[in-house]
Amino acid sequence: MTKKRRFSFRGMDSLIASVVSTLAGLLFGFILLLIFNPAKAGNGFLNILLTGVRSTPRLAKVLYTAAPLMMTGLSVGFAFKTGLFNIGASGQFTMGAFLALTGAISWQLSWPMCLLLGILGGAVWGAIPGICKALFNVNEVITSIMFNWIGLFTVNVLTYNNPVMLASAWGDVSKERTAALAKANLDAILPKLGMDKLMKFNGMNIAIFITVIVAVIIWFILQKTTFGYELKACGFNRNASQYAGINPRRAIIQSMVIAGALAGLGGGLYYLSGTVQLTLGKELSAMGFNGIPVAMLAASHPIGTIFSALFISYIQVGGDAMQPEFAREMIDIIIAAIIYLSAFSLLMRELLGHAKKRRQQVLETVEAPEDKPNANGGESA
Amino acid sequence: MIILADILNATVLFAVPLILVALGGMFSERSGIINIALEGIMIVGALVSCLFLSAVDKSGFGPANPQLSMLLAILIASVSGMVYSALLAFASINLKANQTIGGVALNMLAPAFAIVLTWAIQGQGNTTIFIPTWTRISAESIGVTDISTFLPRFLFKSFYLTTPAALLLLLASILVLYRTRLGLRLRSCGEHPQAADSVGINVYKMRYIGVLISGFLGGIGGLAFTLAAGSGFQSQVAGYGFLALAVMIFGNWKPLNIFLASLLFAFFKILGSYSSSIPFLPQFKGIASSEYIYMMLPYVVTMIVLILSSKKSRAPKAEGIPYDKGMR
Numbered sequence: 001m002t003k004k005r006r007f008s009f010r011g012m013d014s015l016i017a018s019v020v021s022t023l024a025g026l027l028f029g030f031i032l033l034l035i036f037n038p039a040k041a042g043n044g045f046l047n048i049l050l051t052g053v054r055s056t057p058r059l060a061k062v063l064y065t066a067a068p069l070m071m072t073g074l075s076v077g078f079a080f081k082t083g084l085f086n087i088g089a090s091g092q093f094t095m096g097a098f099l100a101l102t103g104a105i106s107w108q109l110s111w112p113m114c115l116l117l118g119i120l121g122g123a124v125w126g127a128i129p130g131i132c133k134a135l136f137n138v139n140e141v142i143t144s145i146m147f148n149w150i151g152l153f154t155v156n157v158l159t160y161n162n163p164v165m166l167a168s169a170w171g172d173v174s175k176e177r178t179a180a181l182a183k184a185n186l187d188a189i190l191p192k193l194g195m196d197k198l199m200k201f202n203g204m205n206i207a208i209f210i211t212v213i214v215a216v217i218i219w220f221i222l223q224k225t226t227f228g229y230e231l232k233a234c235g236f237n238r239n240a241s242q243y244a245g246i247n248p249r250r251a252i253i254q255s256m257v258i259a260g261a262l263a264g265l266g267g268g269l270y271y272l273s274g275t276v277q278l279t280l281g282k283e284l285s286a287m288g289f290n291g292i293p294v295a296m297l298a299a300s301h302p303i304g305t306i307f308s309a310l311f312i313s314y315i316q317v318g319g320d321a322m323q324p325e326f327a328r329e330m331i332d333i334i335i336a337a338i339i340y341l342s343a344f345s346l347l348m349r350e351l352l353g354h355a356k357k358r359r360q361q362v363l364e365t366v367e368a369p370e371d372k373p374n375a376n377g378g379e380s381a
Numbered sequence: 382m383i384i385l386a387d388i389l390n391a392t393v394l395f396a397v398p399l400i401l402v403a404l405g406g407m408f409s410e411r412s413g414i415i416n417i418a419l420e421g422i423m424i425v426g427a428l429v430s431c432l433f434l435s436a437v438d439k440s441g442f443g444p445a446n447p448q449l450s451m452l453l454a455i456l457i458a459s460v461s462g463m464v465y466s467a468l469l470a471f472a473s474i475n476l477k478a479n480q481t482i483g484g485v486a487l488n489m490l491a492p493a494f495a496i497v498l499t500w501a502i503q504g505q506g507n508t509t510i511f512i513p514t515w516t517r518i519s520a521e522s523i524g525v526t527d528i529s530t531f532l533p534r535f536l537f538k539s540f541y542l543t544t545p546a547a548l549l550l551l552l553a554s555i556l557v558l559y560r561t562r563l564g565l566r567l568r569s570c571g572e573h574p575q576a577a578d579s580v581g582i583n584v585y586k587m588r589y590i591g592v593l594i595s596g597f598l599g600g601i602g603g604l605a606f607t608l609a610a611g612s613g614f615q616s617q618v619a620g621y622g623f624l625a626l627a628v629m630i631f632g633n634w635k636p637l638n639i640f641l642a643s644l645l646f647a648f649f650k651i652l653g654s655y656s657s658s659i660p661f662l663p664q665f666k667g668i669a670s671s672e673y674i675y676m677m678l679p680y681v682v683t684m685i686v687l688i689l690s691s692k693k694s695r696a697p698k699a700e701g702i703p704y705d706k707g708m709r
Contacts, residue, residue, distance in 0.1 A: 036501060085481060087623070112572040132684075136691040143687075145620075146680040153673040160670035283649070284620065293489055296482045326498055332493030340468070340486035343478030 004183025013353070014299050020344060022297075022311070025338030033326060040325040046349060047316035048331070058321075060201030062314045063271065067207035068093070070309035072291025074211075074218055075126075075259045075298035081222055082255040083235025088129055088144025089263040090288025091151035096122035096264025097271045097278055097285075098155040104188030104272065105165050106177050109376070111188050115268045122264015123257045125151055130256025134249035140256065148284050154278045167277060177277040189274035203275040210307055219302035229302065231255050263288060296339050386534035388648075388655050394539050396647035397547045398423070398606035398618075402625035403632060403639045404554050405598030407535045409466075410634060411558070413571040413584075417484030418469045419599050419623025421491035425465040426600025428495045430458035431510040432502065440515040447515040450540040454516075455601055462600020463593050465491070470592040474585050477703035488622070494614035508688025510614040512607065517541060527565045543605040550598065555636045567591055571697035574704045584704045603620040631683055633694055645686070649679035 029048070033041035052062045072089045079086035086092075101119030103114040129143035159165045159178065181189050190205040198204075222228040233241040234251035242248050270287065271278055294312055298304030312335060319331030363379040402419050409416035415420075434454050437443035443450040465487065472483035499508055519529045520537035528534050558564040569577040570587040578584050599622070606621050607614045628646055633641030653675030656662050665671035687694075 036497070069502045080481075132688065136688045137631050137694060138684075138687045138691045139694070139696070142630045145623045145683065146684050149620075150677050150684075153677040156673045157668065160673075162670060163669075166695055235618060267412050293484050324505065325507075327497050329496040331494035332489055333497065336486045336490035336493065338471065339482060339489070341485050343472040343476055343486070 013121075014301070014304075017344075018299065018304070019298065020178075020343065021341035022034070022338050025334055025340050027227055028337045028341075029330065037325060044322045044326050044330075045337070047321040048315050051318040051321040052314040054077050056199040057201040058317055059206040060195070062197035062310065062317050063200065063208040064203040064205075064275075065316065066309045066313035067211045068266040068270035068287050069290055069294050069313055070208075070215060070305055070331040071151065071269065072263050072288050072359035073294030073298065073305045073309050074215055074291075074302060075122075075266070076265035076299060077295035077302065077305050078218060078222070078262060079255055079259040080295060080300040081235065082231040083238075084130075084133070084140050084252065084255055084259070086129075086144060086259045087141055087207040087257065087292070088126070088148050088288075089259070089291045090284045090286075091144065091148035092122040092125040092260040092263035093267040093270075093291075094148075094155055094278075094285050095125040095151050095287040096267030098159065098267075100213070100268035100272055101278055102158075102162070102165065104181055105184045106162055109188065109191050111272055114188050114272055115265065116156045118264045118268020118272075119261045122267065123261035126256045126258075126260015127253060130260075133256070134252040148288070152282075152284055155278075159278075172276075174283070178201045178271075180277055181272065181274040182298075188199075188272055190269065190272050193262065203273045205273055207269040211266075211309075214265065215302045217304045218258075218262070222302065227254075254328070264378070265289065266291075293335055293339050297335075297342065299342075306337050315350075382531050383534060384531070384655065385656055386531045388651055389535050390538040390540075391654075392644065393544060394541075394609045394646045394647075395650060396643040397544050397626050398602045398609060398621055399628050399643035400602075400640055401543075401547050401598045401605055401648060402553060402602035402622060403629040403643060404551065404636060405595035405602065405636050406626055406629040407522070407632075407639060408554070408558075408567070408598070409591045409595035409635065410700045411697055412567045412588045413574060413697060413699045413702070413704065414467075414470070414473050414588050415473045415484070415593050416592065416595050417479045417626070418466065418471065418622075419595070419602075419625055420489035420618060420620070420657065421484075421487040421489075422462045422465050422599035423603030423606060423618045423622050424491040424495055424616065425603065426429075426458035426462040427463035427603035427614050427618065428491075428498065428510075428616070430454040430600075430604045431512060431607060433457050434513055435510055441698040444511055444515050448518065448542055449660055451516055454604060455543065458600040458604040459597045460600070462598075462603065463596040466596025466599065469547070469596075470589050473703065474588050474592070478706065479704075480701055488511075495614075499567050499614075499616060505597050508611070508615055510557060512613050514542065519603070537613050539609075541608045543608060544599065546601065547605065551636060552603070554598075558636060568697075570704075571699055572654075574699050575708070578704075578706065579623055579685075588704070598635055626650075627683065628695075630694070631687060631692075634697060642683075645677050649682050653678055681702060 011244040030041065033044050040081045051058055053059060058187045070133065072093055075092065076086050096118035100114040100118035100294045103109040103117040125147060128147055129140045131142045132138040132143045163169055165178050167174045167177050170183040172180065190207055192205045200313050210318050230246045231251050231254060233244065234246055234248045238248045269278065294305060294309045297308040315334065316331050322328065322330065402423060406416050406419050434443065437450045437456065444476065469483050469487055472478040473480040496508060499510060518540045520533050525533050525537065528537055528630045566577065567587050567590065570583065570584050574584045603618055608620045628642045629639055634641040653672065656675045665674055
């Protein structure tokens with residue numbers, strides 16, 4: 001019982017640390033606004049804080065951009081929890097988007113099938129770094145960086161060689177992007193359940209609900225199943241987990257497949273909204289890289305990822321409203337400051353832990369001695 | 382032959398930032414700190430040095446003393462990179478924070494800060510800092526008039542002071558890492574910091590030195606990248622920081638291997654843009670937008686080489702682990 005209480009306390013500490021670093025980061029942002037344009041700083045800051053709740057379309061936009069962020073955040077966070085740094089969420093996101101869109105436009109499938117294809121695309125693209133790491137001992141960071149680019153260029157070649165995918169085949173001028181789903185296949189657009197009319201924002205659909213459910217499922221897998229425990233154990237210490245009978249090679253591949261699938265689902269959800277078209281260029285998708293700060297802010301906790309994705313999406317929408325007085329990149333500075341400050345969280349957690357330890361020592365002198373090993377056991381996790 | 386000279390010239394031009402930045406990453410990781418922030422460090426180095434170059438261009442000092450200005454720009458890039466990397470060092474050494482998290486924050490901060498600052502200085506919407514043309518060392522300036530033959534073409538088609546600087550720094554890196562006391566101590570902190578501490582080496586200091594050297598080299602690398610890209614500074618370095626990280630792993634955390642890995646990667650990267658003018662390369666006639674196949678080439682080649690050579694790959698043992706004196 002003591003053990004359980006210790007655990008929940010640890011969660012509290014992380015939460016407090018995150019909240020404090022968020023507030024400090026916002027304060028830092030306010031100071032920056034004051035430096036750059038003192039006259040407009042107050043108004044600009046209010047825009048960051050309040051735009052997301054000022055009108056329903058803006059709120060809908062927050063939810064709409066939070067969904068893919070949550071998925072790439074979960075992807076990075078899941079891999080991180082299992083000891084891998086998945087910097088390849090960008091490529092997996094693009095691959096997922098590509099397969100989902102191929103299903104939607106080229107094969108005229110309905111949206112659930114397209115989402116499954118998206119998951120498949122991401123999973124395959126995640127599996128490759130996993131296999132390279134497990135079988136050939138190639139660092140997953142380098143492989144995922146390489147496969148971000150390989151994925152991007154592969155998608156470009158495949159799309160250009162399947163002209164029906166391009167917007168130009170469906171009555172639009174552009175040849176650099178995929179067809180608008182509103183013209184190509186209405187069945188592939190995610191159901192909006194009337195929310196788009198209600199909130200007056202065309203991109204509003206069920207994506208955000210799907211992602212929240214997925215986040216809970218991921219939390220359950222990591223925290224409550226043997227499978228998740230094995231993956232985490234392998235991340236903590238590969239040799240020890242092997243000694244305990246876990247196949248570390250399989251675990252690494254499984255982790256990367258799941259991480260890739262999550263990012264791929266994010267790609268599917270984003271592009272099946274019907275409001276964006278995949279642009280074929282030479283730049284990696286930013287959505288995949290933005291998953292990294294989302295995961296870091298949440299300390300890789302799946303449930304925390306829900307909130308960190310919502311928060312980052314929220315202040316980004318606020319940042320758009322700050323223009324033209326301030327560049328929207330100000331928001332990136334604030335997010336970076338928050339993440340950097342969360343580095344201090346360990347220090348804070350230690351301080352909080354010291355205070356608690358002292359209190360517990362007082363308690364332990366009162367309690368019966370057989371509780372002692374239990375209390376220490378909680379620490380090793 | 383002329384095409385070959387052009388290709389080799391461009392290869393060197395694009396290999397220089399990779400060499401510098403990957404060497405920087407190597408020093409940091411050899412001391413035990415994973416430096417994801419290389420991308421951000423490059424951006425900061427490029428930002429400050431490009432601002433300097435455009436300032437001396439306006440004041441007239443630059444065109445009058447071109448290579449002295451370049452030398453100063455290199456110094457400024459290195460110092461700004463060091464200052465920026467100190468943020469990573471502070472978080473990951475003093476605060477014992479997760480090194481990846483600190484690096485991610487710095488990578489996010491640098492481009493955003495660069496855009497905000499460029500706007501503040503150049504006016505809203507002017508996101509590019511142009512590089513003055515006098516920064517290039519032309520063949521004429523050292524008395525070679527005919528650049529139609531192989532050697533002058535290879536050397537001077539696009540030649541900047543950063544190239545000899547990179548070669549010097551490569552030699553210096555090899556010497557420092559393998560032939561000095563500092564290098565030995567640095568490496569020991571990346572392998573077994575407790576053992577290093579037990580013989581009186583200050584682990585925190587060594588790791589600070591490692592990270593600051595990576596900032597020094599990364600900053601210059603940022604300037605070198607902007608020169609190679611040729612279109613001026615646009616608040617980004619196109620993922621070269623991450624590529625350098627890959628090259629560093631590819632080079633097995635060793636300076637000479639990093640040098641060769643950079644050249645190999647840059648060569649295949651350049652090959653793509655010359656593919657149409659090289660007769661014996663396949664042209665993929667039936668495929669639309671086949672240029673993307675060549676763009677994939679350097680990444681695919683790197684992967685193949687990595688898989689083939691992976692058995693020998695070995696990262697510094699203690700990298701990524703914050704040093705805690707009390708730990709067993």
